Amino acid sequence: MPLTPDELRSRLEAFATKWRDFSGTEKSVDKPFLTELLHCYGTDWHAAGVRFEHKLPKGGFIDMLWPGVCIVEMKGPKDAAKLTELYHSQAFPYWSISGTAEHEPPLYVVMCSVTRFQVWRPGHAEPHAEFTIDELPDRAQALGFLAGSEPEFDVDRAELTKGAVELVTSVFGQLEARKETPPETLRDFVLQCVWCMFAEDLGLLPDRMFTKLLVGLVKDPSRASEQELGNLFEIVNTPGPRPEHGVYKNAPFVNGQLFEYPARYT
Numbered sequence: 696m697p698l699t700p701d702e703l704r705s706r707l708e709a710f711a712t713k714w715r716d717f718s719g720t721e722k723s724v725d726k727p728f729l730t731e732l733l734h735c736y737g738t739d740w741h742a743a744g745v746r747f748e749h750k751l752p753k754g755g756f757i758d759m760l761w762p763g764v765c766i767v768e769m770k771g772p773k774d775a776a777k778l779t780e781l782y783h784s785q786a787f788p789y790w791s792i793s794g795t796a797e798h799e800p801p802l803y804v805v806m807c808s809v810t811r812f813q814v815w816r817p818g819h820a821e822p823h824a825e826f827t828i829d830e831l832p833d834r835a836q837a838l839g840f841l842a843g844s845e846p847e848f849d850v851d852r853a854e855l856t857k858g859a860v861e862l863v864t865s866v867f868g869q870l871e872a873r874k875e876t877p878p879e880t881l882r883d884f885v886l887q888c889v890w891c892m893f894a895e896d897l898g899l900l901p902d903r904m905f906t907k908l909l910v911g912l913v914k915d916p917s918r919a920s921e922q923e924l925g926n927l928f929e930i931v932n933t934p935g936p937r938p939e940h941g942v943y944k945n946a947p948f949v950n951g952q953l954f955e956y957p958a959r960y961t
Contacts, residue, residue, distance in 0.1 A: 697842065698737045700835075700898045706735040707832040715828050717809045721769040725758050728809060729767060736842040749793075757789050764840055765803040766790055775808040779822070782806050782815055790817050803840055814838065814846070823848045845903045884958035887928050890949075901945050908942060921959045928957030
């Protein structure tokens, strides 16, 4: 069962407390540090197929390789200011030859000096996220792939919330101006969408379900929001076994009145 956000935060806070004052070398700590980090995200390294000190065909070692997911290159705290330089000179060349017949090169590269993290998507000139170990509990989703989920690289939740409110207000005004839907249906539709945004942010809607639906609708105008979002609203309003497959997999049951009348709006 996936960890709740509170469980993940509690684990990462304890992890940060343990390691924040570490001052040794990476070779004395890399495997214990990384196995504990994976444990914080609910991942058993052996069951997941993670490899430590993975030898490359042309020489050199990757400190941690999770085929198809990520590589992690460990450094000591003394190298915290050089992570970008070391990514370009060492980790990226390692990543470029890390693919196998079964797996493409991983999507993510993590540079870590124990007390500092960088998360890279190879092909980009700058890291997608950079934070200290003390910031890790607040930036947990930047390493979301360690739990098998999509990472999130945002920093300021308050700004995101403000922006979301402004966006929803704007969308409500534009939809209202169309005068194609009764006001109560439009109200329910917007409130149900807002709930989905925050539920996804809190981990109640798994695997960025709502965002993926929206992205798919934007990319393919032939798909109908009335059907796809309406189906989601009906599923979360229906008790009983949860969907086991497809885009609605593991959508929760919301025991309340918000989805009593699932809104369908095109």
